[in-house]
Amino acid sequence: xxxxxSDYLKLPGSYLFSTIAKKVAAxxxxxxxxxxxxLGIGDVTQPLPPAVIKALHKAVDEQADPATFRGYAPDLGxxxxxxxxxxxxxxxxxxxxxDDEVFVSDGAKSDSGNIQEIFEKNNxxxxxxxxxxxxxxxxxxxxxxxxxxxxxxxxxxxxxMPCTEENGFCPDFPEKTPDVxxxxxxxxxxxxxxxxxxxxxxxxxxxxxxxxxxxxxAYEAYISEDHIPHSIFECEGSRTCAIEIRSFSKNAGFTGLxxxxxxxxxxxxxxxxxxxxxxxxxxxxxxxxxxxxxVQRAGEACYTNEGKQEIREMVGRYMKNAGFIxxxxxxxxxxxxxxxxxxxxWLKTPNxxxxxxxxxxxxxxxxxxxxxxxxxxxxxxxxxxxTSFGTYEASVEAMERIRRL
Amino acid sequence: xxxxxSDYLKLPGSYLFSTIAKKVAAxxxxxxxxxxxxLGIGDVTQPLPPAVIKALHKAVDEQADPATFRGYAPDLGxxxxxxxxxxxxxxxxxxxxxDDEVFVSDGAKSDSGNIQEIFEKNNxxxxxxxxxxxxxxxxxxxxxxxxxxxxxxxxxxxxxMPCTEENGFCPDFPEKTPDVxxxxxxxxxxxxxxxxxxxxxxxxxxxxxxxxxxxxxAYEAYISEDHIPHSIFECEGSRTCAIEIRSFSKNAGFTGLxxxxxxxxxxxxxxxxxxxxxxxxxxxxxxxxxxxxxVQRAGEACYTNEGKQEIREMVGRYMKNAGFIxxxxxxxxxxxxxxxxxxxxWLKTPNxxxxxxxxxxxxxxxxxxxxxxxxxxxxxxxxxxxTSFGTYEASVEAMERIRRL
Numbered sequence: 001x002x003x004x005x006s007d008y009l010k011l012p013g014s015y016l017f018s019t020i021a022k023k024v025a026a027x028x029x030x031x032x033x034x035x036x037x038x039l040g041i042g043d044v045t046q047p048l049p050p051a052v053i054k055a056l057h058k059a060v061d062e063q064a065d066p067a068t069f070r071g072y073a074p075d076l077g078x079x080x081x082x083x084x085x086x087x088x089x090x091x092x093x094x095x096x097x098x099d100d101e102v103f104v105s106d107g108a109k110s111d112s113g114n115i116q117e118i119f120e121k122n123n124x125x126x127x128x129x130x131x132x133x134x135x136x137x138x139x140x141x142x143x144x145x146x147x148x149x150x151x152x153x154x155x156x157x158x159x160x161m162p163c164t165e166e167n168g169f170c171p172d173f174p175e176k177t178p179d180v181x182x183x184x185x186x187x188x189x190x191x192x193x194x195x196x197x198x199x200x201x202x203x204x205x206x207x208x209x210x211x212x213x214x215x216x217x218a219y220e221a222y223i224s225e226d227h228i229p230h231s232i233f234e235c236e237g238s239r240t241c242a243i244e245i246r247s248f249s250k251n252a253g254f255t256g257l258x259x260x261x262x263x264x265x266x267x268x269x270x271x272x273x274x275x276x277x278x279x280x281x282x283x284x285x286x287x288x289x290x291x292x293x294x295v296q297r298a299g300e301a302c303y304t305n306e307g308k309q310e311i312r313e314m315v316g317r318y319m320k321n322a323g324f325i326x327x328x329x330x331x332x333x334x335x336x337x338x339x340x341x342x343x344x345x346w347l348k349t350p351n352x353x354x355x356x357x358x359x360x361x362x363x364x365x366x367x368x369x370x371x372x373x374x375x376x377x378x379x380x381x382x383x384x385x386x387t388s389f390g391t392y393e394a395s396v397e398a399m400e401r402i403r404r405l
Numbered sequence: 406x407x408x409x410x411s412d413y414l415k416l417p418g419s420y421l422f423s424t425i426a427k428k429v430a431a432x433x434x435x436x437x438x439x440x441x442x443x444l445g446i447g448d449v450t451q452p453l454p455p456a457v458i459k460a461l462h463k464a465v466d467e468q469a470d471p472a473t474f475r476g477y478a479p480d481l482g483x484x485x486x487x488x489x490x491x492x493x494x495x496x497x498x499x500x501x502x503x504d505d506e507v508f509v510s511d512g513a514k515s516d517s518g519n520i521q522e523i524f525e526k527n528n529x530x531x532x533x534x535x536x537x538x539x540x541x542x543x544x545x546x547x548x549x550x551x552x553x554x555x556x557x558x559x560x561x562x563x564x565x566m567p568c569t570e571e572n573g574f575c576p577d578f579p580e581k582t583p584d585v586x587x588x589x590x591x592x593x594x595x596x597x598x599x600x601x602x603x604x605x606x607x608x609x610x611x612x613x614x615x616x617x618x619x620x621x622x623a624y625e626a627y628i629s630e631d632h633i634p635h636s637i638f639e640c641e642g643s644r645t646c647a648i649e650i651r652s653f654s655k656n657a658g659f660t661g662l663x664x665x666x667x668x669x670x671x672x673x674x675x676x677x678x679x680x681x682x683x684x685x686x687x688x689x690x691x692x693x694x695x696x697x698x699x700v701q702r703a704g705e706a707c708y709t710n711e712g713k714q715e716i717r718e719m720v721g722r723y724m725k726n727a728g729f730i731x732x733x734x735x736x737x738x739x740x741x742x743x744x745x746x747x748x749x750x751w752l753k754t755p756n757x758x759x760x761x762x763x764x765x766x767x768x769x770x771x772x773x774x775x776x777x778x779x780x781x782x783x784x785x786x787x788x789x790x791x792t793s794f795g796t797y798e799a800s801v802e803a804m805e806r807i808r809r810l
Contacts, residue, residue: 001675002676009684018690064453071658072448109692256475271408274414292662295697
């Protein structure tokens with residue numbers, strides 16, 4: 001008799017953003033006239049850049065003509081896109097990444113969730129606390145995390161690396177040595193970014209301990225300071241210890257278009273000499289069928305001069321919001337982090353409110369939707385995440401309403 | 406120290422179609438002037454229907470305008486598409502399927518590969534032999550299949566159900582009762598389709614034994630006979646024992662656009678009373694971020710009157726190829742199956758050649774690419790699959806060349 005996967009059943013509650021969506025839907029139903037300002041989920045609001053729109057229309061027309069129609073894409077992505085990514089996002093930074101080390105996918109979330117599959121079941125994962133929930137949840141579903149302690153909201157077999165005001169939100173090396181380390185920089189949710197020296201220290205740590213770093217660079221387009229690396233492959237020795245997951249969502253607005261990429265150097269091998277590259281290739285070949293041709297052409301357009309310029313402007317507009325939100329909140333007396341190399345603002349809740357209490361206060365009294373820090377892990381308690389992905393007008397309106405609280 | 410997933414390492418060789426692609430690439434490199442006719446991989450050749458193209462352009466324009474831009478899609482798919490699928494592909498056939506039992510995805514291959522995740526690790530799977538490789542390979546990668554016997558090319562913990570000339574390619578109930586049964590009808594690769602009575606018998610068997618059927622209906626648009634069901638949900642009692650995976654690839658030509666759906670009735674529960682529905686919803690929410698908005702609009706267009714008519718014509722053109730290929734081969738003295746309710750032709754190799762010998766013969770002497778039956782399982786040995794997804798001209802040319810062998 002068939003049985004449901006018991007590892008799935010260990011997951012407490014639902015995915016953070018689904019919970020928020022349900023709370024917001026319930027509030028909206030009760031208050032149909034309330035005009036909510038949504039600075040919660042990290043979704044963008046600006047339309048796709050003109051260069052991307054042009055590429056999409058062109059590719060759609062190709063799909064209408066038998067002479068240019070394309071069916072199944074190559075398993076690992078079209079060469080034109082793998083080349084554009086490797087050339088512009090890596091080799092231009094001096095990173096030694098070949099075209100065929102780039103695996104094109106339908107987004108960083110899928111890759112973040114699926115990447116754990118290529119590791120042995122008993123590998124110990126380490127995550128920062130707070131952390132993007134997908135890293136942990138996908139490992140729970142794979143049976144890799146042990147038992148859940150409702151009181152601490154922690155898993156027995158996961159190594160947690162607290163990111164706090166005390167350590168400047170930069171994780172310290174953990175006491176217990178993990179096998180797989182998830183690092184997101186610029187960070188979601190804290191908005192802090194590791195410096196080149198800090199990231200190099202992690203690369204050295206991983207190489208020293210036979211660990212692998214899953215580096216999530218989804219927010220690299222928001223880096224404004226020179227000493228913050230855009231890729232882990234800027235660090236020496238990273239080809240033997242790092243995988244990088246990148247996104248087109250937050251730079252080019254592809255949240256609804258779905259495109260991402262994962263970079264796995266061929267030199268990355270476990271202590272038995274087994275390379276990870278062929279495992280990820282096999283996963284793509286067996287459980288996936290490529291990103292849509294038209295979307296891959298849209299991705300390519302991001303690397304044209306026109307596309308690059310439009311993306312810079314788009315990111316600039318969001319960063320204007322980030323600066324405005326940060327300064328406004330600081331002016332009101334809030335303690336605020338992030339917002340410099342990141343679209344996320346990480347603020348301390350006032351009056352020692354819990355994160356969810358502050359969420360409810362903001363939803364009910366200001367009709368502003370944010371994300372409770374505790375949803376990202378226990379060290380996120382008493383913190384709250386706001387995003388700069390709204391319009392400028394919405395950001396101004398939200399600050400006005402928070403000021404009136 | 407991190408380790409590669411040892412279950413992945415158990416997989417012998419590479420994915421069937423990757424192997425074929427490599428062989429063909431090698432031949433083409435050696436014979437750059439050879440004009441290959443590709444009737445191997447099940448990829449379509451006709452461009453997307455005009456209704457789909459129109460919907461894509463319209464949706465792309467919406468993504469260019471801040472007033473109509475859409476970011477993240479709802480986890481389980483847009484309501485407009487879930488409704489169109491449930492209404493047109495299920496309720497119109499008399500199947501009792503609600504809109505919210507439809508989960509939209511990036512294609513039937515992803516869903517076929519991922520669906521095993523929601524089952525307990527020790528569940529025993531049953532597959533037909535021959536079979537679409539993804540069902541088995543994805544379970545191998547999950548550590549569910551035991552050890553591999555190179556001689557029989559079978560896994561110790563998988564239940565195989567031979568589909569042979571003797572049983573008319575309709576699987577018999579296996580001796581050992583499985584937990585999860587994969588059935589594809591109309592079948593890939595044999596081209597045979599289960600009748601309503603045959604499928605009802607499987608539904609009754611599953612309900613009797615507490616098994617679940619994963620029903621792959623990717624080829625339902627090719628059904629031409631009345632007694633062949635288009636969905637497993639046409640069978641009585643199917644809501645408590647079946648999951649259906651459907652595709653937009655083979656009817657509407659979405660192989661390069663990527664769209665599919667999986668239907669999980671809320672009544673489908675394991676013997677502990679645990680429903681599978683929330684597990685698949687959780688997987689979508691955690692490891693996936695929805696199909697692109699523009700592609701979901703393209704899917705919706707398939708259900709307009711214009712779209713339906715265009716798809717009927719497209720399928721009709723491929724079925725004309727199927728009939729032509731089948732009749733031509735039969736006329737040459739080949740024993741041929743399929744091609745009536747299916748785009749696939751399943752032929753017996755001449756002179757007792759092995760499937761790969763015939764593959765090489767066709768590639769080298771006729772420059773025609775097909776798929777060796779043994780690649781789908783040991784009972785596929787001495788069989789060969791041709792598809793009707795080429796152009797009519799290519800089908801004619803291929804038959805001409807085979808005639809001259």
